[in-house]
Amino acid sequence: MNIGILGLGTVGGGVVNVLAKNQAEIMRRTGAQIQVTHAAVRDINQSRICPTKGIQLTQSPLDIVNNNSIDIVLELMGGTTLAKELVETALKNGKHVITANKALIATHGNELLALAKDHNAHLLFEAAVAGGIPILKALEQGMSANQIEMVAGIINGTGNFILTEMRDKGRDFADVLKEAQELGYAEADPTFDVEGIDAAHKLAILSAIAFGCELQFDKVSTQGISQISGEDVAFATELGYSIKHLGIAKKLNGKIQMRVHPTLIPKTRLLANVDGVMNAVLVKGNAVGPTLYYGAGAGDEATASAVIADLVDIIKGSLSRDVLGWQSLEATPYQNQDDIESIFYLRLLATDKPGVLADITAIFANHHISVEAVIQKQIDAQDNAHIAIITNQVKTKDINAAAAAIQQHDSIQEEVKIIHVETLD
């Protein structure tokens, strides 16, 4: 089996390095020597993190996907335009493709999987979700006896790093984001990470594999962490929760819901203790119950670990392409966001006049919402107070209606903050 790599950057370089250092171990598991024969790079003369001895370098990626001597193509260049064309060409040429490209799979996965099926080729993407954690294989193989009921994961390391620092050191969002950028955890344009788009790509993939449904990235309700303030973090702690940015997919009554948002989770849950840049995914199966998978969500060798695991699966011939359920994903109805039920945390900044709390709790009562916990804290001499509230389980449209009514109250000083709460039990 000859391997061609598109892109020898962080992940591509990591793959070459890991294949070299773990050659004996991989040989023991596959009975085969894996040989990277070709690689397409932007600039042949650039310095890299891996040696390139024995690898034929080209600046023309088409040479790789059209090369008859190459059996498996690793797409590790990123982007969704050229990468898509190259993956399509490789599949049409009957080559197996392995990619770490979550944006590509989340947005074009259905057509690419269909193309792979038509050409009797594999399209694998373990590295696209949660980096080195073998979560897709766990869903597909380890959990194969189960109907999956829920997947809930910390699947963006940058966001988790920022929230961890905010909680543990009382720092501001903007301050930590700046440090994350300096450390190389966050991009110069951090939108994909902090606004949840990266997590939404990964959740769309997780959901498809978990439930055997078509990829529907546009059905993911996405909310980032940029609106989380120090007050929210402090109130959450006081109420016994930790705020984590979760991707959650649930199948309830035949309908799927997919949402990415900041979430208060009880401090004692394992997910609440997954800190820094680490990732973890909680999976609930209807036979096994809750299981959790934890590890590095990014990094050259961690991501390479997942890419090579796919490679080993293909080389061992351990994938039966006719019967991989997820290569024929089904259309599945999605839950309207308004009808999604959740517990909610609300935070209000109100002028603390007599009767304000009574008025607000009356609004909740009018919307048939119970208040499970409330904390009120005066914050300045003008009698302004923060009020944090935890509700019972209600429909999203009901909490939105209640929040809109509260917003109209003349004591309210700023926009009412609404954050999901998940007990994960």
Added chain:
Amino acid sequence: MNIGILGLGTVGGGVVNVLAKNQAEIMRRTGAQIQVTHAAVRDINQSRICPTKGIQLTQSPLDIVNNNSIDIVLELMGGTTLAKELVETALKNGKHVITANKALIATHGNELLALAKDHNAHLLFEAAVAGGIPILKALEQGMSANQIEMVAGIINGTGNFILTEMRDKGRDFADVLKEAQELGYAEADPTFDVEGIDAAHKLAILSAIAFGCELQFDKVSTQGISQISGEDVAFATELGYSIKHLGIAKKLNGKIQMRVHPTLIPKTRLLANVDGVMNAVLVKGNAVGPTLYYGAGAGDEATASAVIADLVDIIKGSLSRDVLGWQSLEATPYQNQDDIESIFYLRLLATDKPGVLADITAIFANHHISVEAVIQKQIDAQDNAHIAIITNQVKTKDINAAAAAIQQHDSIQEEVKIIHVETLD
């Protein structure tokens, strides 16, 4: 594919129930209908947790393993005598065998795997380790690009339940054990669980799969939790640790060490937060870094989930029997226990005369052991005091020599307690 089950108790009944309730999902993943056609039971007329309609019951298990119409045998009866004979016969007859029997695999796995290989059959045992957690598949497939450096797991739910209750409620070992027996978590004879034999069986299997080495159950150094006292739990908490009963396998400098013992681990580690009857396994790969797998370690449907995952692998044809590295496990040298290096916690009960602590610390110094932390607490009017000490990393033989010397000091009132400390970083 026709399935025959040996034993329709908790696990066997769970398998039948899960196959029934998740039939559509399993069909989607395998493209095949899985049919349990035969089952051997001790008493045909006994009541069971599963329906038996469509299953031919027999009281003669030999009828199953010799039946030409059966392709896959599930050994779910337990024990190592009759079960061994039946598995051998099934394999000799070319049938694939799936078992949840950790004692059988830990003690006879090498010969049974060789027999399977000779007869071109699979012998799978995902359910034998950590119940529903697909940890063997994770090691074999998800981590296939890695040299495994360490496996450390909470792999006995009974022991973890007892230690969790002792820590959270300040209860005594004997008191919690009695409750665990009443709840059905612990056997009437709890030796296998609380003395670490069950965990040692599982660790021998984990180690073999992680490192591709022969099963060597007799090389596992095994220590139970029955000697852990309330004082130890309290001191551990005060020092920032939680006591967990871990199975640890490491490969260092080409040698393997396997040990099951109570272990102080820093409170902030995920493993320290795995509580009650739940199991979790930390795996360190040299590419991916630390990963962790968490879930139910026992229970009818959780264990069935792992049994059926093996079944799905066989039915999908997704195992290449020629290249499964672990079907040709290698003899690998084991580390002499005396030479294993670890941090240690020691607890002494000493008469608090002037100079005692100076004498004791001098003994450590004489053995070239550094004291990293020490707590001394007077416990009675007779000036008896508990002294808890955390050392630096030292060889087991050195800590044993120092403890023996301390034991000779005339102030020491009871046996010096030694517990391993693992930072897991």
